Amino acid sequence: MLKGKTALITGAGRGIGRAIALELARAGVNIAVNDYNVPNETVELVRNEGVRSQGYGADVSDFQAVSQMVEQIVQDFGGIDILINNAGISPKHDGRKHHLYEMDPAEWQKVVDINLNGAFYCTRYVAPIMMANKWGRIVNLGSMAARVFSPVAGIHYCATKAGVLGLTRVSAGELAPYNILVNAIAPGRIDSEMTRAAGEEANKAILSTIPLNKYGTVEDVAKTVKFLVSEENGYIVGAVIDINGGRAML
Ligand SMILES: NC(=O)c1ccc[n+]([C@@H]2O[C@H](COP(=O)([O-])OP(=O)(O)OC[C@H]3O[C@@H](n4cnc5c(N)ncnc54)[C@H](O)[C@@H]3O)[C@@H](O)[C@H]2O)c1
DSSP, rough: OOTHHHHHHEEESHHHHHHHHHHHHHHTTEEEESSSOOOOHHHHHTTTSSOOEEEEEOOOOOHHHHHHHHHHHHHHHHHOOEEEEOOOOOOOBBTTOOOGGGHHHHHHHHHHHIIIIHEEEEOOOOOOOOHTTOOEEEEEEEOOOSOOOSSSSSSSHHHHHHHHHHHHHHHHHHHGGEEEEEEEEEEOOOOOOHTTTTTTHHHHHTTTTTTSSSOOOOOHHHHHHHHHHTTTTTOSOOOEEEEEEEEOOO
């Protein structure tokens, strides 16, 4: 039963994170909504679904801020049952990635700090709470770009998302004995502000490579996440679920 559980969703001020927040809220889950700044709009939308919700402005790449946020959520909600490591960035310059030979090391570092370290810090501080409860569900946002070469995503993005898949496997193996199921999803092209930043031309070229002939929606992703965190999933552990319209069949 998802009803009455509490989920922390990072980077849920918009896009996929917000859609996951709303999908889980419809199943009766109380939602701690994180983003850089307090994500009031998402909180309002979630509350409209009839569950408790609170916003937490914290940069997931700052481990002290993450630790404080987790403590505050436990005080506010009494615990954390579900963690969705969703916050992520994919820097573009006039709609295109910088190739590895032109990339500013500071940009590389920032993406590592947010996409990889952020997921680790949140898992690191939330896991002990779930372990004490002997129940938990964690879903990490990987990407198709972690699994096949991407002409549009930078080397930092692809490397960190591949790192997220590694982080998923170790978390899954170490936490499964505590009845905490950890999995990753690997979305392909999902229509969101992040992918729109790549520009129309690049997105059209990608569309022609998708057998289903359409982009995914944030709801497509949210529904898969809901399944993974629900009691319907009793035995999927450490998996990477591709959500890509057939663009990469692995
Ligand atoms: N859209 C896609 O096609 C796609 C495909 C594969 C994977 N993903 C992954 O899904 C996740 C969500 O993507 P999206 O398309 O909704 O992106 P988005 O850019 O629309 O939303 C990302 C959210 O994360 C927040 N965020 C970024 N850095 C943060 C930080 N340090 N601390 C807290 N919040 C932070 C942003 O403010 C934003 O609200 C990302 O991890 C992304 O890499 C997206």
